[in-house]
Amino acid sequence: MPAYRTLLPRPRAALTGVAALGLLALTGCGTQTTASPAAHPESSGEGRTIRAARVAHVTDPHEATDRTLLEGPVLDENGDLFVVDVTAPAGAPKVLSVDPATGKHKGVYTDKTGAYTSAQLSPYDGRLYLTDYTGPVVSIEPDGSDPRTFFSGEVDGSAMNPDDIAFDDEGNLYVSDLHGMKPGEAEGRIVRIDRDGGKATVLADELAHPNGVMFDPATRGLWISELAENTVSYLLLDAGKTAVASQHEAIHVNAGVAQTDSIAVDADGNLYQALHGRPAMAVYSPDGERLATVEIPAKAAKGLESATNVAISPGGRKAYMTVSGPDGGYIYGFTALADGIRQSNGG
Template identity: 70%
Template sequence: MRRLPIRALTGLATAGLLTLTGCGTETAGPAADPAAAPGAGRTVRAQQVMRLTEPHEATGMTLLEGPTFDADGKLLVVDVTAPAGEPKVLRVDVRRKTARQAYTDDRGAYTSAQFSPHDGRVYLTDFSSGDIVSLAPDGGDPRTFFSGEVEGARMNPDDIAFDEEGNLYVSDSRGMSEGESKGRVVRIDRDGTEATVLAAGLAAPNGISFDERYRGLWISELTENRVSYLLLDGGGGVASRHTAIRVDGGVAQTDSIAVDADGNLYQALHGRPAMAVYNRDGERLATVEVPGRAADGLESATNVAITPGSTKAYMTVSGPAGGYLYSFDALGRGVRQSNGG
């Protein structure tokens, strides 16, 4: 999720003066070209599928995030800055290039979406309130799954990863607005009754995804342009933590993360409509980018969903020109770790 002022974002719900960081819309200057860096691998040019949204009059912006495929092959996408009454979750038929509202409310600033393997519901992170909300697959029956403080502090939940049993692992970007490394990774059991901090002192954690073997978590830290790896101990805790990848993005920053069946990481970039692709050993394999003039008015590629069992990938891209879906051929097949977050 990109960084943006929450006045335009949660003015949707609260008209507050808070600042939502971790999902920005400030205009970035010319970014250094990651594809030109040593070891950057090949360039993959994404193709426009469709424009989903225009900047909202009420908020002055649009910001697409959290693409995730449902059981029928429709793509759910959240619009973080959508005001009350306008679609906050869209259901997209990528073949017919049509979209319709799946859900809206009068409060949420939703930054990610993902289906639970436990109950089949779709879970949304509300960055502004700190809550996690779940919906029926058709977008109905909204429920507050989790609310309140975790070890003395309310979350700013950004992205979600589910383990195979349906427990949630949440990137908590707490502290970003103060410029302090107070971010956390929070584990919430699948019933929503117990929440524990697995890692703290992180620099605006944003993307979160399990590796292809569910042995550990990849965490992107937006304000340090790095990806950390948390090796899990198999008992609900962390065995070790280290910096795994340093992302050379120029003024672009690390946003959401997805992982394909081969263990490759797709690191979204805030500040440039592009994604950097690495293997599990940290080697830069490719840069996915919106080519040429098509990139005008587009500031960030926030996330990606790779079609389950296929290499067809759909990237959410936003900026003053609007919110778009772009497609490209991923390096590996889509799995749960590359379908939402």
């Protein structure tokens, strides 16, 4: 657990007991000069409140790890919702499928060593891609069969601790890398991996624990969340999406004891910023205005600590966020501000 986070228990810190992992949190300071704290763009208040309702109770804390943490919600073409349980021990379901209409769920995939932090369906081959905090990126068929190691090994001489994934339209991966997660150090990276897994390129480095990563609707640039600094930065990419053309800090998230987790983007370009340390999501316009805060009922919130990510139905406004804490892992539903697109679904 980082020294700067002592007020709240860290579900992801439990990964040290699962697979000798560290904290899974992110922030984004780029290689360019960023604004000083006094110059952080901020929006007043929290916008309107969007009420979320419980859809499903998916997991309970595991005896082996003393916690559960749901992540990576992604909807398939049938409307089933895939989630990962980051702290699931060997043998317990690490990827689960949830029917949002009934709340029924089932295990889809498990293994002995993986600590999966996100899930994304590739637009290229339709497989489900999973980031394993211990280093690899793994892919499986949506039914859990045919597991493959898509990528593993060092990038520019350093091993990865991958957290979230964004795909471009051609199926190339853009991964937030928590490499070097130590208090006060900014060694995180955004890594691009070609769709065949043969080449990995560092797009941005010296980031303060980068977590969320997602394209804007036009796939011209990446939004990245910066957990250690509670900021969201925008990385404009070049025409080939192989290098960063410009980079700047876009939003400072006033989250109190909470920190910025994963990001999703709807058809209007609105950002859904998940919060670790508070079971809520902050919603911003692409211009940085705080539009809304997604909240769960106050009574339920007492036993829950984090809302890690969201999936919005493609072409619709039904949204499903993963929420976890001592009371277990849940799916909560709400109505999004605009229709979902591919960038709204998983990560």
